Each structure stands twice: as C-alpha cells, then as structure tokens.
Amino acid sequence: MELFWHRRDLRIADNVGLAAAADRGKAAGVFVFDPDVLDHASDVRVRRLLDGLAVLRDAYRDRESDLLVARGDPESVLPSLADGLDADRVVWNRDYTGLARERDAAVRRALDSAGIAREAHHDAVLHEPGSIRTNAGDPYSVYTYYWRKWTDRETDPPAATPDSADFLDAEALRAAVGAEDGASTDARTDGGVAADRVAVGDLPAPGDLGFSEADAEVGLAGTEAARDRLDAFLSEAVFAYGKDRDYPSREATSRMSAFLKYGEIGVREAYEATERAMETAESSDRPEEHVESIEEFQQQLAWREFYAQVLYHNPEVVTANYKTYEEGIEWRDDSEEIAAWKRGETGYPIVDAGMRQLREEAFMHNRVRMIVASFLTKDLLADWRHGYEHFRERLADHDTANDNGGWQWAASTGTDAQPYFRIFNPMTQGERYDPEAAYIKEYVPEMRGLDADLIHEWHELSTTQRANAAPEYPAPIVDHSERREEALEMYKRARGED
Numbered sequence: 001m002e003l004f005w006h007r008r009d010l011r012i013a014d015n016v017g018l019a020a021a022a023d024r025g026k027a028a029g030v031f032v033f034d035p036d037v038l039d040h041a042s043d044v045r046v047r048r049l050l051d052g053l054a055v056l057r058d059a060y061r062d063r064e065s066d067l068l069v070a071r072g073d074p075e076s077v078l079p080s081l082a083d084g085l086d087a088d089r090v091v092w093n094r095d096y097t098g099l100a101r102e103r104d105a106a107v108r109r110a111l112d113s114a115g116i117a118r119e120a121h122h123d124a125v126l127h128e129p130g131s132i133r134t135n136a137g138d139p140y141s142v143y144t145y146y147w148r149k150w151t152d153r154e155t156d157p158p159a160a161t162p163d164s165a166d167f168l169d170a171e172a173l174r175a176a177v178g179a180e181d182g183a184s185t186d187a188r189t190d191g192g193v194a195a196d197r198v199a200v201g202d203l204p205a206p207g208d209l210g211f212s213e214a215d216a217e218v219g220l221a222g223t224e225a226a227r228d229r230l231d232a233f234l235s236e237a238v239f240a241y242g243k244d245r246d247y248p249s250r251e252a253t254s255r256m257s258a259f260l261k262y263g264e265i266g267v268r269e270a271y272e273a274t275e276r277a278m279e280t281a282e283s284s285d286r287p288e289e290h291v292e293s294i295e296e297f298q299q300q301l302a303w304r305e306f307y308a309q310v311l312y313h314n315p316e317v318v319t320a321n322y323k324t325y326e327e328g329i330e331w332r333d334d335s336e337e338i339a340a341w342k343r344g345e346t347g348y349p350i351v352d353a354g355m356r357q358l359r360e361e362a363f364m365h366n367r368v369r370m371i372v373a374s375f376l377t378k379d380l381l382a383d384w385r386h387g388y389e390h391f392r393e394r395l396a397d398h399d400t401a402n403d404n405g406g407w408q409w410a411a412s413t414g415t416d417a418q419p420y421f422r423i424f425n426p427m428t429q430g431e432r433y434d435p436e437a438a439y440i441k442e443y444v445p446e447m448r449g450l451d452a453d454l455i456h457e458w459h460e461l462s463t464t465q466r467a468n469a470a471p472e473y474p475a476p477i478v479d480h481s482e483r484r485e486e487a488l489e490m491y492k493r494a495r496g497e498d
C-alpha cells in the first residue's frame, strides 16, 4: 500500500499524486498538522482548513476508508506512520512556496534515511513553475508574454478518481495505527513526543491547535461545493465576466479562490470545464464577447500560475521587494492610519467597504483589493508588508503567491507591477465601479440612507454636511491630492531622482 500525504489538495478527484498511488495498489490518505505551518496560520484559515478536511474525510468514508489525521513534524510523523502501515511509498503533490519546499526537502531526507520510497507529483497548477520560459530560457516577469505561451500549451486531462477498492478500509487503518474507534495514538512506536499523534478521522477543534473560532463567515468548503459554484458560474455569469468583473456589487466573479487555494477542486477539472463552456458558447452562436469573456476568466487562472512561478523562482519576495529601488522606499508607516485602514474607518467609502467585507466574509472583491492596497501604499504611504500581513490573517483564500503578487503589484515593487506614478483616486474608483454605491451601502451601514452622489462626494463635504448626512461615519483621514504628491516624491527619492 502507499501513503498519500494531503497538503493543499483536499480532494480525491483529479488529484494526480493520489491517483498514481491508488493506481499501484491500495492507498491511505493522511493530513499532518505541522506546527511550523500553523505558526503562519490564522483563525479564519484554520476554520476554513478544518471545514475542507471534514469534507475530505467524508469522501474517504464514502469509500469505506477514512482520513488519517496526524499532529507533529512531518519529518518524524511520516516515516513512522509509513513504517506502522508498512507502506511501500509516501506520495504527495508539490507545493511551490519556499517554506513548503524546505519542509519537503527535510521530509525527503527523513524518508530516504528510513529507507522508505517517496514520490512527488505536479498537480497544483496546469503548467508547472519552470516549464514556461522565455526563448532565452528565463522565467517570465511580464504576464502578457507568459499568458501567450500558457494558453497555447497542451493541458493534461483530469486525473482518475479512485474508488473504494483503491483504498485501505477504515478497519485496516485503525488496526494499522493501533487506534480505537476515532481515538488517537502515538505515531512513534517508541512512544515519541506527545505532539506526534495520529487519529483515524478525528479532527481537532481550532482551540486544540491554539486558535480561536473565526469571527467571519468563511464560506462553503469541499469538492461538491466547488463544483456547484463553478457549474453555476460557467452556465451564466461567465458570459458577462469580461464586462462585469470589476463591479463589486454585481457578483460577477466565480468566488473559486478559496476552493483553488485548498485544492478542493483540481485545476485540470476546472480548466476543462471552462473549455467545455467555450465550445458550447461557440457552437450555440453566442456573441463574440461571451466567448472572450470565458477567455478572460482563463486569464485569471493564468495569473494564479504566473504568480506561482514568480514565487517559485524568487522565494525571497514573500518579504522582499521584487523590484528594488536604488535608494529604498521611505515608507511613512503611521500606526494610527494603518489601524484605521484595518478597521475600515478611513473616511473613503469604497476603501472602508472593502476592509469591512474582509472582516465579515474573509473575502474581498478583486477590484476593491486593488483599491485598498493602493490606498494603503500610496495614500497612507505604508509599507505593503503591513497590508500583506493583514490580508494573510483575514483572507480565507490567502495564497502566498497571489497575495504577495497582488500587494507588490499595487505597491509598484512587483513583477509587471503598476507603475509607481499610477495612483488610484479612491473616490473616482468608487464612483466608476460602484456608481449606485450598492456595494458601499452593503458594508458601510452608516451610509445606507444616503444618495450615491453624496457618498461619492464625501471628501468634498463640509464638516456640517457630513454631520447631517452620516454622523457616525468618519471624515477622510488624509487628503488624497496631498498624499498623491507625497507618494510621487517618495518613489522619486527611492529611484534616486531627487
């Protein structure tokens, strides 16, 4: 039998590594709560992860097996568990972040020294980092060129879905790890450290892992929910995606990000569904813009892979600027302003609506992510790392590569980033992308009774007008025009142009 180690692939269908393991004989699946990974987690993501794991466990149970759940360092847990199960091999899918690669190298060494075979597969993206390069053999740093090659590439079909016969049954699992029904046992035969524990299907509560219950809605989890969401999106909304995706109140995007982050749907399966939608659109004589709209959606899937390869080739960008400025950027980093931004109390309605959506739903619309990120870096002149850290804590879909890519784009420090002199005006952005202020009113209740015009003119109103219109809502904490000039100066100094 073979032991499959689930990480960011909480699914049984279209799982390349699991399909390979199951194809050779019986497989058993394990998830390991690694203290080093938990150090970087948050209440919201632990909740979302546990929800995803509960659905995965049910998928194993539907196949008369169960999910092994371990706690401890994978370097020690996996060799001892493989040994206890008498596994021929430990199999996983590659994860491309720097931290994951270090961990996987350590696990490889531990398995090698224990004499246990191991195998890593390419699964998380359609085209693996390193496989798409410029003609000179370098990684791409400009998205448009990357996209052209990405879209021309052949893609693999979804991997086969294992069934009951492919898995070790739950009783055999319990016998192998020596557990009573649902109970835990030490993974190490020598009694080991208390943290190295393996349970059959028994998931911890957030408190057992040192986290609190999330104070935000994290959304549905699991493969069926992901498929339902994608099917619904591809059957209608996708045709208007190109024209509506920038308008946060239109709910025009797929909301697939957390499903993709946790790997609850395979990217081959998702991409194949978009290809089918495109064929149907073409054969049913839909207007050209409907077909282009599907391609625009595929372009977002390619952005995900673009940033995955940026991070793969440049693991240091998690904390360092991708694009260095000769003199370094002198961020202002005013802690009160940053705190007001986090609370959604900047007095710029579209910014505050976004920050409050984040707090309530552990999600934020893409256009609004761009607006709030621009506001933090170019109106508050705060280091993008403050924003990245906050998003990392609050987003259910936090993905190191995409989050970092998004922040460095907004801060003009990234690959293919927004030029430093392009500074969003938060009021005109609000007016353009939320003209009726429907999104703002949804998340900023203080403004619900106001006309959209008044909301979009909030920065120009007098103190008395503001007090009469929405006494609870703050005045702008900074003057955009002034800060815009200061930002330009800040970047020019950083470029040595002073």
Ligand code: FAD
Binding pocket: 245, 253, 254, 255, 256, 257, 258, 260, 261, 300, 301, 303, 304, 305, 307, 364, 365, 366, 367, 369, 370, 373, 391, 395, 397, 398, 399, 400, 402, 403, 404, 405, 406, 407, 410
């Ligand atoms: P859709 O528009 O339906 O897109 C489909 C899928 O394509 C998304 O689910 C996502 O997987 C991918 N995608 C879309 N846009 C991007 C993009 N710009 N970069 C990379 N992948 C993309 N996305 C995350 O998945 N995790 C993050 O932590 C994250 N942080 C971000 C931070 C900032 C500052 C910015 C500007 C963007 C960030 N994004 C992040 C990208 C994007 O905002 C989200 O992927 C998107 O809003 C998710 O909604 P959706 O699934 O409805 O997207």
